[in-house]
Amino acid sequence: MRLLSLTCQRFRNLSEVTLAPSPHTTVAVGENGQGKTNLLEALYFLATLKPLRAGRLSELVQFGAVSAKVTGRFLLSGAEREIAVEVVPGGRTALVDGKRAASLESYFGGVSVVAFTPDDLAVVKGGPDGRRAFLDRSVFNRFPAYLEESREYARALKSRNRLLKDNAPVSHLQAWDATLARVGARLWARRRQVVGEVAPRARDAFARIGRTEEGATFSYAPSHLPHVDFAASDEAQLQQALGLALDVRLRRDLERGFTSVGPHADDLELALGQHAARQYASQGQARALVLAWKVAEIENLEASNGFLPLLLLDDVSSELDPERNAFLMGYLAERGAQTFLTTTDAHLVQRAVGPDTVWYRVSGGQVSRREA
């Protein structure tokens, strides 16, 4: 897979622009607040239909405009294809070769991207919701269908929570449980598979960059699901277990006004040796854990897809210590994936640069070619 060109129209603060990226490294350099992250977000949004930063789709539209559009020409298994996404009032439209995408599968077919941002570096020390979102991005990269599945789950959950708050009759409440249990079990199974694939690779990567005696573990299991062997249960058993747990916890949920069990209440657990990384890891170790996960995810996607994903690194170098930054930049150069880097300081990414690196300058939303 290769991105041949990227066009942004009315996207955040960016002036209309078409980029011709390098097959390997493309670097966007600029001061803070100029639009570097916006540029990466345009590409991320195109490849995932999700904004890079939390928030509403409508925030992507340039102030004063009614719609925004991102278009990419990709080389996919030898064929050139154009995919485009337009944010319009009330939603988004996905286009493949100028026609409305018949399905998300047809839209995503073969496009894969991993993003790495300073926000990611904060997840180890942050709350469980940040880690869930972090994990979910990996799950989505592995299984594009996860986008619709998690939306469906969120909608059923929101509906049930509303009914809990309104003290609705149990007959009405329970009408949502079956969907929650079915889709919730699907999310569990997907997360379990991705953690199963990525965790061992991440442990190895951490051993290389962690500068830490203890080994790292990355694990995931549902909260509030006693008496269930998560690793050994199939999806149908998980569905049944979740249905049961919803039943058992209904009174408590009614008292508190929200649903207390399900994928939305879980955590991705990170540990160094026996200790929870959240309390125990130093900042350097915490960042190394995230870096190890990202490297593992890239390798895992390459193994499952048969090609490397596009890599987007937003100003990560300034957040890593020099040694770990050197590792990361060296890793990127060695993998040879198509990579987009942003930085305020071109020196920080020097080790990832090669003869075919393409440089852009971003200033006040204007993106222009510049020499190395």
Place this chain on the structure above:
Amino acid sequence: MTPDALNRLVAQLAKLPGIGEKTAQRLAFHVLRSPPDFAKGLAAALTEVVDKVRLCPRCFSLHDGPADTRCGFCTDARRDDKVLCVVENISDQLALERTKEFKGRYHVLHGVLSPLEGVGPDQLRIRELLLRLEDSPIEELIVATNPDVEGEATALYLTKLLKPLGLRVTRLAQGIPMGGDLEYADQATLARALSARREL
């Protein structure tokens, strides 16, 4: 300056779903350019539809007979009284009808359960459905709500309510794409979903 009458027409047309200001203007000019009979026919059809078409008091589908009478779906003696198909809205009913596969009766809910939009069981024609079951020989009830989150919840709600009455309750098979709309499913898919319906 465009004449007021024209502005009024454009403004009215632009209130239609899917019609923007520009399209409304195009339509208005089309009406103006057409022979006067066209506009008269259109106006008459518009008035007639609101004067004559009402909801059937039995199935809540459309009906243009005198008040207090039942619609064609309810009175057609060739249709099977023992099978009842519950749909979200009239366009879904018409989509099913186009498959020519279904020969039972219909019941239109006029919506689905949607806590996020403030729609509960009382806002749907569910009470009327229960009343109707009391005096009809229905044996099988097909729940043909859409396969999205709200449609599924509505189907489950109805099942819990109706199963105890000793009815066979079935659901359209998942031939329809998840999150898809019945109204837009093609006829072959819909016909397959109908014949492969599953027990609830």
